[in-house]
Amino acid sequence: MVYHKAGNLRCHYCQSSVSPPDVCPSCASRYIRYFGTGTQRLEDELVKIFPHARMIRMDQDTTGGKMAHDRILHSFAQGNYDILLGTQMVAKGHDIKNVTAVGIITADSVLNLPDFRAAERTFSLLTQAAGRAGRGELSGKVVIQTYNPEHYAIEDGAKHDYKAFYDKEIAFRKSLDYPPFSKITKLTITAAGESEVRHKAETVAADLRAALGENSNFIQGPFLATIAKINNSFRMNILIKSLDHSDVNQHILRLNLHIRSDIIIDIDPLNVM
Structure with a gap:
């Protein structure tokens, strides 16, 4: 949430808006200053x-x-x-x-x-x-x-x-096998609850590591997305860095990850966060 001079906190992703708190929700202090x-x-x-x-x-x-x-x-x-x-x-x-x-x-x-x-x-x-x-x-x-x-x-x-x-x-x-020397696939897993999204993401990551075998060291995550929650939906990312993308693509299709509504797949994403 971003504070605006109009006196509200607004999310620039889902456009929801709320009034700023008078009391800190963490420590209950009333001394709140906006930087x-x-x-x-x-x-x-x-x-x-x-x-x-x-x-x-x-x-x-x-x-x-x-x-x-x-x-x-x-x-x-x-x-x-x-x-x-x-x-x-x-x-x-x-x-x-x-x-x-x-x-x-x-x-x-x-x-x-x-x-x-x-x-x-x-x-x-x-x-x-x-x-x-x-x-x-x-x-x-x-x-x-x-x-x-x-x-x-x-x-x-x-x-x-x-x-x-x-x-x-x-x-x-x-030196680190980043594009253009490899391909990166980002999987964003979404769910209504934080524990639910973590369980889903860990399951997907484990399935991918088992499927890719010796290439499993190219899998990073799961980890919380930089913007971890949008529109009441929690998000976690998994990154796959591959020298042979056809192999990764084959296993994504075999695991039916491409047809799941709670998974967003982005090949060579402009933003890996």
Whole structure:
């Protein structure tokens, strides 16, 4: 649940909304303070620094209506606003000539995610966001905030050096047999209760390990999904890293996992969490 200035807690996955508690549900303390690092918090800080700047925010809260993205971008491109503040959606594919400065806040936040594509996503975000500045007659400037300035995704992304990033990333992938040197299959098991989903996931994992035999060391999990509960449904993941995907696919079909309504199968998932 994410706290919003409107005074509610809202889930950005199922869109359910509740009032924030007056008492901590864990320790019963009434001393509750809200800490934020999102776009609303950043907007508050920017208002203090640039009190006279015209600012517009582009995130999930402001783009819910039809054509909201286009209206915000058109208004900004027309010069009706001085600062466009937003999530990753502002970084990709927008050609606005009068942008001369881009700031990327906590550019390395994705690096901390347990996903082998974390460095690739960070590099992609930096190069795309930085490319929004200086697209017109005036030159542009990019400021990157990071806690890991020495990480190769940050260094090479700041320099737009794709070749240097590729050489380091492909060596990392090869050393651990990550794609493109293998295929990953993600199975997400769902159930109404936490103990039920754990039992189901452990049973599926045991069946897969028995079926795959010597390749069972490629199976990871089961483990709770990063977002462990959506729409009152608990979720656990199993990852299968395979050099021969046909063998994995054969056993998934034989175990009838592909026809179960409580299992989602994703081949080469964009998100392994």
